[in-house]
Amino acid sequence: MANKQSTLTNMVLTLVVISLLASTALAFVYQVTKGPKAQADQTKKNFAIKKVVPEFNNDPNAEQFKIAAEGGGDSLICYPAKKDGKMVGTAIETYTMKGFSGLIRLMVGLDSTGTIINISVLEQKETPGLGTKMTEPFFKDQFNGKNPSSYKLQVKKDGGDVDAITASTITSRAFCDAVARAYNSYMKGGNNE
Secondary structure (H helix, E strand, O other): OOOOOOOHHHHHHHHHHHHHHHHHHHHHHHHHHHHHHHHHHHHHHHHHHHHHOOOOOOOOOOOOEEEOOOOOOOOEEEEEEEEOOEEEEEEEEEEEEEEOOEEEEEEEEEOOOOOEEEEEEEEOOOOOOOHHHHHOHHHHHHHOOOOOOOOOOOEHHHOOOEOOOOOOHHHHHHHHHHHHHHHHHHHHHHOOO
């Protein structure tokens, strides 16, 4: 059997074939997992909506609407929750890019006056054992029942009313920023009962 000589043409052709096979495999895997991933994301959002607003019997996803985010950026999605046709609260999907590791996404439940009902963390990549404590009740539950019109959404270190997470002030500030974005945007244009 004769040894084939490596030429530039052979090498380029081999690389093109390998690239085509790899990209085809990636596209196939993407198509197979796209549906289940979207379903899992929607289930997570539905669970978060149920956690942040009182009991409801409508479909907040069917009635969702967008509001302009305060300070520009991506719009915020609002999910109105109604019980027998009466508004009981609105779940607002909000975010901030000011976290120690970047993006933090929250679901904030507000009543018609802007009082915070509850908050659920949807996504974060903060430092384990420090910033990840934002998901724990001792931190996130301090916002419940507070109205940002009289409760200053800043950490105490900055003159606000929020007890920061020990050794995680940046995360605490970012959390407050995301909650404030939801409240301010909702009060400016999303409170459309």
